[in-house]
Amino acid sequence: MEETAICTEGITRSFGEHWAVDGVDLSISRGEIYGFLGPNGAGKSTLVRMLCTLLRPTRGHGMVCGYDIAHQPEKVRLHIGVALQDAALDDRQTGRELLELQARLYGLRKHERRLRISQVLDMVDIQGAIDQPIGTYSGGMKRRLDLAAALVHDPEVLFLDEPTTGLDPSSRAAVWHEVRALNIELGTTIFLTTQYLEEADELAGRVGIISKGRLVAEGTPSELKRKVGDDVIVAHATNLSDAVVAALNTMPFVDKVTVAGSELTIHARDGAGAMSPVAIALHELAAGVKSLTLRTPTLDDVFLQLTGMHFEDDQIVEGESASMRALSEQSVGRELGSSHCTVGGTSLETSR
Secondary structure, three states, X not given: OOOEXXXXXXXXXEEOOEEEEEEEEEEEEOOOEEEEEOOOOOOHHHHHHHHOOOOOOOEEEEEEOOEEOOOOXXXXXXXXXXEOOOOOOOOOOEHHHHHHHXXXXXXXXXXXXXXXXXXXXXXXXXXXXXXXXXXXXXXXXXXXXXXXXXXXXXXXXXXXXXXXXXXXXXXXXXXXXXXXXXXXXXXXXXXXXXXXXXXXXXXXXXXXXXXXXXXXXXXXXXXXXXXXXXXXXXXXXXXXXXXXHHHHHOOOOEEEXXXXXXXXXXXXXXXXXXXXXXXXXXXXXXXXXXXXXXXXOOHHHHHHHHHOOOHHHOOOOOOOOHHHHHHXXXXXXXXXXXXXXXXXXXXXXXXX
16 A cells, blocks of 8 residues: 555646745655644645645646545545635535535435434534534534545545634634544645644644745644743843844854844753843843743744744735635646535636
8 A cells, every 4th residue: 555645746736937836755655644724824725725636736747545636636626525714615504415415416325425414424423413504513523524525435644734723722622622533533745834833833743844945944833842942031122233143143042143133042062051031131231121031942943943924923825815716726626627516515627
C-alpha cells in the first residue's frame, strides 16, 4: 500500500500577476494529522482547493491517495472528504436528508447508506437534532454536520479547511475531540488548515507554516519551538531604538532580539536568569518599559523568527481575499469541466 497520502512537488498557483501558492513541496504520510498553519491570505485555502481538484495548479505536481490531482480528479474525489470554510447547507433540509443525499451521490446502496449514516452520527455529536431542519442548528452543529457529510463515504484523506473559525470555545473543543477520534480510531489522514496557533499545537503531529505562498517551516510543534530557543522574554516599551537592540544583542545569554512595533522579543537560553540583567539594561538605555514577561516559546515565536512579523500581522491580500476568491471560483468553472460534484456538504458544478 502507498505509504504517502499527499505529495506535492513545486506546486504553484497564480491569479493573474499574483502568486497565491509559490512552489510548495509536501510529503504527508497515511494516518497523519498535518497542520497547515498560516494567517489569512497566506495561501492555505488555495492549496487545499488544488489538492481537492477544485483548482488546477499553474505549475508543479500533486498526488493524493496515489492519484494525480490534475489528470485523475475523479479518482482523487472518491478517496477524499472535504469540509471547506463555507459549507453549502440547505437550511430547509434535515441533517439526515443531507447525509442521505451525500451518500447517494457517492453511489452507496441503501443498506450501505443506512450503516454509514449511523456510523458517522456515532462519531459526530448531532444525534438529537439529525431529523430537525438545518436552519435550526447552531454554528457548531452545522460544522459537525458538514464534517459528517465529508465522512459518509469513508474517505482515506479528510481535508478540513479552518473547521473551527467563528466557533465558541465549547464548540471548538468538541470539533477537536471528533478530529482526534477520527484519526485514532479510523486511521484517517487529516490535512488541517488553521489560523489558530493553539489548534495546530493541540491536534497536529507535524505542522507546516506558510507565509506569502511559501512554506517557511515544517516539523513537529515541539521541534519548531525548540528552534526558537528555550525561553522568551517579551518587553513592551515606548523607546525601542536601534541602540537598545544592539546593546541587548551583545549580552552573552541572549540568542536573538526582534522588534515588532512596541514589542521587544528576546530569545534567551536561561530566561529566568536573564530577566534581571535585561530589566536593568532596558532601564539604563531609557527604553521606557511598560511590561516585562517571561514565557516558553510558541508557534507565533517561530513565525516571528522566520518572517520578522507576528502571525496576526501577516495579512496578505491574495487568493483568499474576496476578489481573489471570486477569481478562484471562476477558475473552477473554466478549468475543471461540467460534471456535477459534491465534496463535504458543498455542492459544486465542475468541469474536466
